[in-house]
Amino acid sequence: MTKHIVVLGAGYSGLIAAKLAAGHADTAVTLVNARDRFVERVRMHQLAAGQELRDRRLADLLDGTGVSLIVDLVTGIDADAKAVRLANRAEPLSYDTLIYALGSQADVDSVPGVREHAMTVAGFEQASAVRAYGTVAVVGGGLTGIEAATELAETCPDLKVRLVTGGVLGGAFSERGRKHVRRVFDRLRIDVRDEVRVAEVRADGVVLADGEHLSADTVVWTTGFRVSPLAREAGFEVDGHGRMVVDDTLRSVSHPDVYGIGDAAAAHMSTGQELRMACATGIPCAVYAVRAIGDRMAGKQARPLKFRYFNQCVSLGRRDGLIQFVRADDSPIEKVLTGRLAAFYKEAIVKGAYLAQRHPRLVSMA
Template structure:
């Protein structure tokens, strides 16, 4: 009997889920990956591409996907859980027995006149804009998170003749420890990045005028597609698909969520941040629970954690903040060339983990999450509307 599994989204979570399913070689299992792009984008390298230090942040899907995964180059417009179909922008309708919602994140509200580097299109536009600036041009990077810091530092290293400023609403890298942040700020100042804490950019008007910049690179947070909400599926205030600890949508036993566009409800999972480090384990577990459902086995509860937060500060500098499983920073942190090498190793390993999973289902493993106390385990489950 044929089983159709449709995976919506070709990012880290979607590709990992597709590989874990297809690499089983299970008879009758048809795995379909729906994604509008023709190549897999290494989003963790988009700041390098925007700054001009990397020529291509993409690889072919053929190089990362199990050959039994069937690709459909299109965008999903609506998921109809009642009929178990996905309406595509090109007019086609796909039927599914199981669906993995892994559409990822993208640009949120970006003021006109600025470039969002967290998507390939925005990074490509930013790359051209930076390359066209004359010496002495001013670049403003908006945001205080790790993406903003990497973008500002990569740009300053690549274009020492430009004036680069990092404009954050609060402290830069608020998620790291105080010692790590001091070292990070020293590195930024050494390369000439001006730090501006407490910057608020008005919602209206051209941010270039407000910030006195020729180019504004927007790194002030991710948004998610509206597909889940438009399909009548449960979402949180940010529009992310709500799932239970088995990554299943409550009331929809054939729909699973993984990656940035999905969130596990409940205090137990509040530590999971939007990142490929969280997306890939979620994608793997979503696939595992589909396989377990096919075998009439109980679903497993998702369990993943973190080991560190890695930041590149150009090609020869970096910062690694070690953390507990729930992403709490510890005293240990590493800076300089050693940290840059560690960051590069992890970036390269990310593709290797995906490719290993394409060859053997279950090859990818990850750090476990924090231990759940008895009190936490007995907390009341969230109410679903």
């Protein structure tokens, strides 16, 4: 009997999961996504800086795979009926197995004024809308903020770019990594205000917790992410952030016919450490989830997720970068790769992540 697998979300994890699932016998796979394009989210800082990106049509990426594509917005999930409600479809979409991969979005509601006055780089439409001019304040000192600030400063040298962060610039890196990031920021003349908290965003800049006003013509908000409320609303067990709680095979702990992958799921290493949001974790989780589904369909015991970290790859413009090598638990070691070689390395990783979308069996064999 043919099993219907429905995949929600065509990001780095969802697209791979759909294509791999379609390779199982006696399965029909439907992929639901709000856009008809695949978004290379790790390039959104380039798009915000005005660079053109290649058009990635989902129809082209799915050609010949047997996956059915529905371009529509998911409005709800009926877990009891095992059906998905869509905005433009009268009849619910029924499933035997659901793969929940709806990803994450920028959190624009945690600080007053962000929704009204700030730009984000979390999605295609948002990054496309960035119109940087004059003075730009990039809020957030994580990888996204560092990449956005350096890309804007390098691509648009007439801009005055400032990065504002609650932590120390590059605090997650080793000493060598932090020093290199600081050198690049100095070279690109990026002003840094670290260890400060933004309390409000206004049309003319940001207000810090101590009341200081930092003027800016454009504010780019890169700190904080949130997930769709659909998992919580459907009655799936979620954590405090609304992420689906899954076991070591990526299956929902409350609904055995549902799997969660990517940013929308709270997956853990065998040590109990939660995986961070990244395509570097979403892609292998997609592979493991589909393997688990296939094992269970074949009457076998599903194999648990095995994962370790190797490095963090950071773009610092198109001609520089930082590859921070890490321990298995993602903590940094002193070994780093910097400069043009690091930029080449990061670009190879980004291209490899897209290549995996075209040929997912390459990663499934790893």
